[in-house]
Amino acid sequence: MTRAFGLLMLVLTVSGISIRAAAQSTDTGPNEVRKLIRKAVKLTRGESLVAAESILRQVLVLNPANSAAKVELAFLLTKRRRLTEAYNLAFPVAEAEPANARAFAVLGNILLIGGRFREARALFFNAIRLDRRQHLAWAGYGMIDFYENRISESLANLNEATYQAPDEPDHLFALAQVSSRAERYTEAADAFRHFLNVSSINDKDRRARIVSLIEFLRFLSERSSLYRSVGSDSTDVGFELDGNRPVLEVRVNDLARPLRFVLDTGSGITVISDKTAALLKIKPITRGGHAKGIGGDGKFEVVYGFLQKLDIGDIAMRNVPVYIRPFHNANQTVDGYLGLSLVSKFLTTVDYGTKRFILSKRDDDRRDFLDGNELSLPLRLTSSGFLSGEVMVEGIESPLNFIIDTGASVSVISDQVANNQSIVPFANDEKLRVIGAAGVTEDVQSFMLPKVTFGPHSRKQIAAIALDLDIINEASGFEQAGILGGNFLKNYRMTFDFRNSKVILRSIIPDN
Secondary structure, three states, X not given: OOOHHHXXXXXXXXXXXXXXXXXXXXXXXXXXXXXXXXXXXXXXXXXXXXXXXXXXXXXXXXXXXXXXXXXXXXXHHHHOOOHHHHHHHHHHHHHHOOOOHHHHHXXXXXXXXXXXXXXXXXXXXXXXXXXXXXXXXXXXXXXXXXXXXXHHHHHHHHHHHHHHOOOOHHHHHHHHHHHHHOOOXXXXXXXXXXXXXXXXXXXXXXXXXXXXXXXXXXXXXXXOOOOEEEEOOEEEEEOEEEOOEEEEEEEEOOOOOOEEEEEOOOOOOEEEEHHHHHHHXXXXXXXXXXXXXXXXXXXXXXXXXXXXXXXXXXXXXXXXXXXXXXXXXXXXXXXXXXXXXXXXXXXXXXXOOOOEEEEEOOHHHHHHXXXXXXXXXXXXXXXXXXXXXXXXXXXXXXXXXXXXXXXXOOEEEEHHHHOOOOOHHHEEEEEEEEEEOOEEEEEEEEEEEEEEEEOOEEEEEXXXXXXXXXXXXXXXXXXXXXXXXXXXXXOEEEEEXXXXXXXXXXXXXXXX
């Protein structure tokens, strides 16, 4: 995507420029071509992507210069995450046709999914300038706002997208996700229901998963004040470092003894094991379909539950939604994982040096964080609720999006990164056994990365494993190339400001 900067400059200077597109072939009648393209668009909307791709390629064989077919094929390939091919189709059209709003919107969508937010924003702006009804551009704007934690602006732009295209499934699904994040559970349930009504989902398991989620959202909408905190406005508790993961003791419901929970910034929702649910006598609120995760066959059953209270030190949390799933470690030593939703209303510090975990709503603590703002690093929120930051890996020139995951023992690179010729020489002979949310994967390739950098902080000789992250990327909204795990993070005191999507790292062991 090296031409993105050139196109960005084009976006800023297209006013008054007229570039004539190549004359289209007349091998096929224009009415027939338009019908074929409309059919392909309808199939794409219904997720029949293989059939739609076949039709669009047929059009381009008959009429190679048809820009509408190129743009729609680029959009389809983006949905199939074939970003380079999509880019190479859309860029020449936008370059040759500076008044083609759809081409600019599709190109912006490609760059957005590739994590190129600045360029994507400029392209969406130009698309809307050309045509205020360009719903894909409004939706793109909404997703950038969401990823950068501007929830109100995100909802406004996604509502505009659904106003312009009321039955576009992708926009409805995005609106439902963001509404849920905004704790507008009734609106989220309604948007998911509308999505099911207008989409043509052939995947019965996915439909069952969404129906289960709708039922859970209806349940949550009837509860008042989810994640309500009572007691002190701050707490400071110790934790144990178990496999590079911070494990702290919490008290749940009326159980007499404390339970061991991992702080997991790689999970949007708090998770408890099925054994813990049985111990607490927690019955499922709703269940249906399967979620996707790393390990095993890549799937685990979706089961939602609800905790009346969860206490961390001097802070008591009330009304906590949870996932319930099996934990696949036979030597299980933890009972659950504390997700981001539970701690996101607090300034949250994980000090790996002193092994202290601190939550605070105090104004003076927030002022102290803001005073150190020049040290803070920006984070983005993925559609699936993960935190993502830009990481440099020695040997790769461009920054990569990595999930910042305190719940991962070791760092991860995607198969695509692992196959990069500059990374291949750092493969180890050792193969590892990996336990993920969906099960166990044997013989996983490991690497010793020469240098990993997050903001101004660098570490040499960072162990990493290579995994297929397609499952994560299907739901993340923009491409994740890896996971920054505990073997990197354990060298720092980390303070998260979830409200402003920032983190400050302070070294407890000098950077190298």
